Amino acid sequence: MLKIIKGGNHGILLPQLGIGLDYRGKQAEYVFVSHGHADHIPWSSNAEAVYATQPTKKFMKLRGAKYEVQELPFKQSIKTENARITFYPAGHILGSAMTFVESDFGNLLYTGDYRTPPSPATEGFELPDAQIDSFITEATFSLPVYRWADYEELKAEITGFAKSALDEGYTPVFLAYNLGKAQEIMHLVKDLNHPVQIHGAGFKLCDVYEEEGIDLGNYETYDRETCEGKILICPSSAINNGFASNVRKKRIAYCSGWAAMESRRSQLTVDKLIPISDHLDFFELISLCEQLQPKMTYITHTPNPDVVKHYLDQRNIPSQFLDMEGEQDD
Structure with a gap:
Protein backbone atom coordinates (compact mmCIF):
# COMPACT_ATOMS: atom_id res chain seq x y z
CA MET A 1 0.00 0.00 0.00
CA LEU A 2 1.33 3.41 -0.96
CA LYS A 3 1.85 5.67 2.05
CA ILE A 4 0.64 9.25 1.66
CA ILE A 5 1.77 11.89 4.15
CA LYS A 6 0.64 15.49 4.33
CA GLY A 7 3.80 17.61 4.00
CA GLY A 8 3.07 20.33 6.52
CA ASN A 9 0.59 22.94 5.27
CA HIS A 10 1.58 22.33 1.67
CA GLY A 11 2.31 19.36 -0.48
CA ILE A 12 2.34 15.58 -0.32
CA LEU A 13 5.18 13.23 0.62
CA LEU A 14 5.36 9.63 -0.62
CA PRO A 15 8.05 8.36 1.80
CA GLN A 16 8.46 4.88 0.30
CA LEU A 17 9.33 6.46 -3.04
CA GLY A 18 11.27 9.54 -1.93
CA ILE A 19 8.83 11.65 -3.94
CA GLY A 20 7.22 14.98 -3.04
CA LEU A 21 4.24 16.53 -4.81
CA ASP A 22 4.18 20.35 -4.49
CA TYR A 23 6.32 19.55 -1.47
CA ARG A 24 8.43 22.05 0.50
CA GLY A 25 10.03 19.77 3.08
CA LYS A 26 13.43 18.08 3.26
CA GLN A 27 12.50 14.40 2.98
CA ALA A 28 12.01 14.01 -0.78
CA GLU A 29 14.67 13.20 -3.34
CA TYR A 30 12.38 14.14 -6.23
CA VAL A 31 9.74 16.88 -6.25
CA PHE A 32 7.06 17.37 -8.89
CA VAL A 33 5.37 20.78 -9.10
CA SER A 34 1.81 20.84 -10.40
CA HIS A 35 1.55 24.48 -11.48
CA GLY A 36 2.71 28.05 -10.99
CA HIS A 37 0.36 29.38 -8.31
CA ALA A 38 2.13 30.51 -5.15
CA ASP A 39 0.51 27.95 -2.84
CA HIS A 40 1.89 25.07 -4.93
CA ILE A 41 5.45 26.30 -5.59
CA PRO A 42 8.20 25.13 -3.18
CA TRP A 43 10.13 28.35 -2.58
CA SER A 44 13.24 26.44 -1.62
CA SER A 45 14.22 22.85 -2.22
CA ASN A 46 16.84 20.37 -1.06
CA ALA A 47 15.63 17.70 -3.48
CA GLU A 48 17.97 15.97 -5.88
CA ALA A 49 15.70 17.08 -8.72
CA VAL A 50 12.59 19.26 -9.14
CA TYR A 51 10.36 18.71 -12.17
CA ALA A 52 7.69 20.87 -13.80
CA THR A 53 6.23 21.48 -17.24
CA GLN A 54 7.92 24.13 -19.35
CA PRO A 55 5.32 26.89 -18.65
CA THR A 56 5.33 26.10 -14.92
CA LYS A 57 9.12 26.29 -14.87
CA LYS A 58 8.92 29.74 -16.48
CA PHE A 59 6.30 30.92 -14.00
CA MET A 60 8.39 29.63 -11.09
CA LYS A 61 11.41 31.60 -12.25
CA LEU A 62 9.36 34.76 -12.88
CA ARG A 63 7.85 34.47 -9.42
CA GLY A 64 11.16 34.06 -7.63
CA ALA A 65 12.16 30.38 -7.41
CA LYS A 66 15.98 30.32 -7.33
CA TYR A 67 16.82 26.62 -7.69
CA GLU A 68 17.19 24.50 -10.82
CA VAL A 69 13.97 23.08 -12.30
CA GLN A 70 13.96 20.32 -14.88
CA GLU A 71 11.31 20.27 -17.59
CA LEU A 72 9.04 17.27 -17.88
CA PRO A 73 6.69 17.49 -20.89
CA PHE A 74 3.17 16.12 -20.69
CA LYS A 75 2.87 12.33 -21.18
CA GLN A 76 6.65 11.79 -21.19
CA SER A 77 7.52 9.59 -18.23
CA ILE A 78 10.63 9.56 -16.11
CA LYS A 79 11.76 6.72 -13.87
CA THR A 80 13.30 6.96 -10.44
CA GLU A 81 14.66 4.00 -8.45
CA ASN A 82 11.18 3.11 -7.22
CA ALA A 83 8.60 4.73 -9.49
CA ARG A 84 7.51 5.92 -12.89
CA ILE A 85 6.10 9.47 -13.04
CA THR A 86 4.05 11.12 -15.78
CA PHE A 87 2.41 14.54 -16.10
CA TYR A 88 -1.08 14.89 -17.63
CA PRO A 89 -2.76 18.21 -18.57
CA ALA A 90 -4.89 19.52 -15.69
CA GLY A 91 -6.82 22.33 -17.44
CA HIS A 92 -6.39 24.73 -14.48
CA ILE A 93 -3.91 27.32 -15.79
CA LEU A 94 -1.27 27.15 -18.50
CA GLY A 95 1.24 24.41 -17.69
CA SER A 96 -0.85 22.88 -14.90
CA ALA A 97 -0.28 19.16 -14.54
CA MET A 98 -1.74 16.19 -12.73
CA THR A 99 0.98 13.84 -11.54
CA PHE A 100 0.55 10.10 -12.11
CA VAL A 101 2.88 7.95 -10.00
CA GLU A 102 3.23 4.21 -10.68
CA SER A 103 5.10 1.94 -8.27
CA ASP A 104 5.18 -1.55 -6.74
CA PHE A 105 3.10 -0.12 -3.89
CA GLY A 106 0.30 0.88 -6.27
CA ASN A 107 -0.40 3.98 -8.33
CA LEU A 108 -1.56 7.48 -7.44
CA LEU A 109 -3.05 10.38 -9.36
CA TYR A 110 -2.44 13.76 -7.75
CA THR A 111 -4.50 16.52 -9.34
CA GLY A 112 -2.91 19.64 -7.86
CA ASP A 113 -5.58 22.13 -8.94
CA TYR A 114 -7.57 21.18 -12.01
CA ARG A 115 -10.51 22.05 -14.24
CA THR A 116 -12.67 19.83 -16.40
CA PRO A 117 -13.85 20.89 -18.88
CA PRO A 118 -10.54 22.76 -19.12
CA SER A 119 -9.93 26.48 -19.32
CA PRO A 120 -9.56 27.49 -23.00
CA ALA A 121 -6.26 29.18 -22.09
CA THR A 122 -4.60 25.86 -21.17
CA GLU A 123 -3.31 22.70 -22.85
CA GLY A 124 -6.59 20.91 -22.07
CA PHE A 125 -7.43 18.08 -19.68
CA GLU A 126 -6.47 14.42 -19.99
CA LEU A 127 -6.54 11.43 -17.67
CA PRO A 128 -4.17 8.44 -17.64
CA ASP A 129 -5.57 5.28 -19.18
CA ALA A 130 -5.35 3.19 -16.03
CA GLN A 131 -7.35 2.05 -13.04
CA ILE A 132 -6.52 4.53 -10.27
CA ASP A 133 -5.60 3.18 -6.85
CA SER A 134 -5.23 6.46 -4.92
CA PHE A 135 -6.79 9.68 -6.16
CA ILE A 136 -5.85 12.97 -4.46
CA THR A 137 -8.33 15.64 -5.51
CA GLU A 138 -8.78 19.23 -4.50
CA ALA A 139 -12.37 20.19 -3.67
CA THR A 140 -12.17 23.97 -3.51
CA PHE A 141 -15.83 24.32 -4.47
CA SER A 142 -17.27 21.52 -2.42
CA LEU A 143 -20.96 22.44 -2.16
CA PRO A 144 -23.81 21.85 -4.65
CA VAL A 145 -24.32 25.62 -4.95
CA TYR A 146 -21.23 25.68 -7.15
CA ARG A 147 -22.25 24.75 -10.70
CA TRP A 148 -20.58 26.56 -13.61
CA ALA A 149 -22.08 27.64 -16.90
CA ASP A 150 -20.37 26.36 -20.05
CA PRO A 275 -18.90 32.86 -11.59
CA ILE A 276 -15.98 31.74 -13.74
CA SER A 277 -13.49 29.41 -12.13
CA ASP A 278 -10.26 27.65 -13.00
CA HIS A 279 -11.34 24.83 -10.66
CA LEU A 280 -13.98 22.23 -11.42
CA ASP A 281 -17.41 22.62 -9.86
CA PHE A 282 -19.04 20.33 -7.31
CA PHE A 283 -20.93 18.21 -9.83
CA GLU A 284 -17.92 17.84 -12.13
CA LEU A 285 -15.92 16.58 -9.14
CA ILE A 286 -18.49 13.94 -8.22
CA SER A 287 -18.86 12.90 -11.87
CA LEU A 288 -15.10 12.50 -12.31
CA CYS A 289 -14.85 10.33 -9.19
CA GLU A 290 -17.66 8.17 -10.61
CA GLN A 291 -15.75 7.87 -13.87
CA LEU A 292 -12.43 6.95 -12.22
CA GLN A 293 -13.76 4.66 -9.48
CA PRO A 294 -10.51 4.94 -7.48
CA LYS A 295 -9.84 2.50 -4.67
CA MET A 296 -9.45 5.51 -2.34
CA THR A 297 -10.16 9.20 -2.88
CA TYR A 298 -8.31 11.73 -0.72
CA ILE A 299 -10.12 15.07 -0.50
CA THR A 300 -7.99 18.21 -0.04
CA HIS A 301 -8.25 22.00 -0.10
CA THR A 302 -11.83 22.25 1.09
CA PRO A 303 -13.74 23.67 4.04
CA ASN A 304 -16.51 21.08 3.46
CA PRO A 305 -15.03 17.58 3.07
CA ASP A 306 -18.06 15.95 4.72
CA VAL A 307 -20.34 17.09 1.91
CA VAL A 308 -18.13 15.59 -0.80
CA LYS A 309 -17.64 12.44 1.28
CA HIS A 310 -21.42 12.09 1.74
CA TYR A 311 -22.02 12.19 -2.01
CA LEU A 312 -19.16 9.76 -2.68
CA ASP A 313 -20.43 7.40 0.05
CA GLN A 314 -23.80 7.30 -1.73
CA ARG A 315 -21.94 6.08 -4.82
CA ASN A 316 -19.84 3.52 -2.90
CA ILE A 317 -16.63 5.41 -3.61
CA PRO A 318 -14.32 5.21 -0.56
CA SER A 319 -12.93 8.58 0.51
CA GLN A 320 -11.26 10.42 3.35
CA PHE A 321 -10.16 13.96 4.13
CA LEU A 322 -6.48 14.89 3.78
CA ASP A 323 -6.13 18.22 5.57
CA MET A 324 -4.18 20.65 3.41
CA GLU A 325 -4.28 24.43 3.15
CA GLY A 326 -4.23 26.60 0.08
CA GLU A 327 -4.63 30.20 -0.99
CA GLN A 328 -7.94 31.20 -2.54
CA ASP A 329 -6.31 31.97 -5.88
CA ASP A 330 -9.61 31.66 -7.66
Missing part, protein backbone atom coordinates in the same frame (compact mmCIF):
# COMPACT_ATOMS: atom_id res chain seq x y z
CA TYR A 151 -17.65 28.46 -21.63
CA GLU A 152 -19.81 29.77 -24.48
CA GLU A 153 -22.21 31.25 -21.91
CA LEU A 154 -19.35 32.62 -19.84
CA LYS A 155 -17.70 34.19 -22.88
CA ALA A 156 -20.99 35.84 -23.84
CA GLU A 157 -21.44 37.17 -20.30
CA ILE A 158 -17.90 38.55 -20.08
CA THR A 159 -17.81 40.10 -23.55
CA GLY A 160 -21.35 41.41 -23.09
CA PHE A 161 -20.39 43.16 -19.85
CA ALA A 162 -17.35 44.78 -21.49
CA LYS A 163 -19.21 45.85 -24.62
CA SER A 164 -22.22 47.33 -22.83
CA ALA A 165 -19.95 49.31 -20.49
CA LEU A 166 -17.90 50.68 -23.37
CA ASP A 167 -20.99 51.52 -25.43
CA GLU A 168 -22.35 53.55 -22.52
CA GLY A 169 -19.12 55.44 -21.92
CA TYR A 170 -17.85 53.41 -18.96
CA THR A 171 -14.51 51.69 -18.46
CA PRO A 172 -15.00 47.96 -17.75
CA VAL A 173 -12.83 46.50 -14.99
CA PHE A 174 -12.51 42.75 -14.42
CA LEU A 175 -11.27 41.64 -11.01
CA ALA A 176 -9.24 38.48 -11.56
CA TYR A 177 -6.16 36.75 -10.15
CA ASN A 178 -2.94 37.78 -11.95
CA LEU A 179 -1.99 34.28 -13.12
CA GLY A 180 -4.51 32.14 -14.92
CA LYS A 181 -7.83 33.95 -14.55
CA ALA A 182 -6.55 37.26 -15.95
CA GLN A 183 -5.16 35.58 -19.07
CA GLU A 184 -8.31 33.49 -19.45
CA ILE A 185 -10.41 36.67 -19.53
CA MET A 186 -8.00 38.28 -22.00
CA HIS A 187 -8.36 35.22 -24.23
CA LEU A 188 -12.16 35.42 -24.01
CA VAL A 189 -12.42 39.16 -24.83
CA LYS A 190 -9.82 39.22 -27.61
CA ASP A 191 -12.49 38.99 -30.33
CA LEU A 192 -13.80 42.42 -29.30
CA ASN A 193 -10.58 43.85 -30.78
CA HIS A 194 -10.49 46.43 -28.01
CA PRO A 195 -7.28 47.38 -26.17
CA VAL A 196 -6.74 45.73 -22.80
CA GLN A 197 -4.58 46.91 -19.92
CA ILE A 198 -3.56 44.38 -17.26
CA HIS A 199 -2.09 44.92 -13.80
CA GLY A 200 1.72 44.99 -13.94
CA ALA A 201 2.21 41.80 -11.92
CA GLY A 202 -0.03 39.93 -14.36
CA PHE A 203 1.52 41.58 -17.43
CA LYS A 204 4.95 40.05 -16.84
CA LEU A 205 3.38 36.56 -16.91
CA CYS A 206 1.60 37.04 -20.24
CA ASP A 207 4.72 36.39 -22.33
CA VAL A 208 4.65 32.75 -21.25
CA TYR A 209 1.13 32.40 -22.66
CA GLU A 210 2.16 34.01 -25.95
CA GLU A 211 5.23 31.77 -26.18
CA GLU A 212 2.96 28.74 -25.76
CA GLY A 213 0.60 29.89 -28.53
CA ILE A 214 -2.27 31.25 -26.41
CA ASP A 215 -3.71 34.37 -28.09
CA LEU A 216 -4.31 37.12 -25.53
CA GLY A 217 -5.32 39.78 -28.03
CA ASN A 218 -4.28 43.45 -27.98
CA TYR A 219 -2.93 44.18 -24.52
CA GLU A 220 -0.41 46.30 -22.61
CA THR A 221 0.57 46.92 -19.03
CA TYR A 222 -1.65 49.14 -16.89
CA ASP A 223 -0.98 52.85 -17.23
CA ARG A 224 -2.94 55.14 -14.95
CA GLU A 225 -2.74 58.02 -17.43
CA THR A 226 -4.12 56.10 -20.42
CA CYS A 227 -6.32 53.42 -18.86
CA GLU A 228 -9.68 55.16 -19.25
CA GLY A 229 -11.77 53.59 -22.00
CA LYS A 230 -9.65 50.42 -22.11
CA ILE A 231 -10.70 46.98 -20.82
CA LEU A 232 -8.92 46.73 -17.46
CA ILE A 233 -7.92 43.58 -15.55
CA CYS A 234 -6.50 43.50 -12.04
CA PRO A 235 -6.69 41.45 -8.82
CA SER A 236 -9.31 42.42 -6.23
CA SER A 237 -6.64 43.80 -3.90
CA ALA A 238 -5.47 46.34 -6.51
CA ILE A 239 -8.83 48.06 -6.84
CA ASN A 240 -8.58 48.98 -3.14
CA ASN A 241 -5.05 50.32 -3.62
CA GLY A 242 -5.68 52.99 -6.21
CA PHE A 243 -5.95 50.98 -9.44
CA ALA A 244 -7.93 53.17 -11.91
CA SER A 245 -9.07 55.40 -9.04
CA ASN A 246 -8.84 58.37 -11.41
CA VAL A 247 -11.48 56.84 -13.69
CA ARG A 248 -14.82 58.18 -12.50
CA LYS A 249 -17.05 56.20 -14.86
CA LYS A 250 -16.22 52.53 -14.50
CA ARG A 251 -18.10 49.28 -14.06
CA ILE A 252 -16.52 46.46 -12.12
CA ALA A 253 -17.06 42.70 -12.54
CA TYR A 254 -15.77 40.19 -10.02
CA CYS A 255 -14.68 37.04 -11.86
CA SER A 256 -14.28 33.98 -9.65
CA GLY A 257 -15.96 30.78 -8.60
CA TRP A 258 -16.69 32.62 -5.35
CA ALA A 259 -18.90 34.97 -7.37
CA ALA A 260 -21.56 32.27 -7.12
CA MET A 261 -22.21 33.69 -3.64
CA GLU A 262 -24.31 36.86 -3.86
CA SER A 263 -22.73 38.15 -0.63
CA ARG A 264 -19.56 38.92 -2.58
CA ARG A 265 -21.31 41.85 -4.30
CA SER A 266 -21.62 43.87 -1.11
CA GLN A 267 -18.27 42.71 0.24
CA LEU A 268 -16.43 43.99 -2.84
CA THR A 269 -18.76 46.78 -4.04
CA VAL A 270 -18.95 45.55 -7.61
CA ASP A 271 -21.50 45.91 -10.39
CA LYS A 272 -21.53 42.31 -11.57
CA LEU A 273 -20.63 38.87 -10.28
CA ILE A 274 -19.40 36.41 -12.92
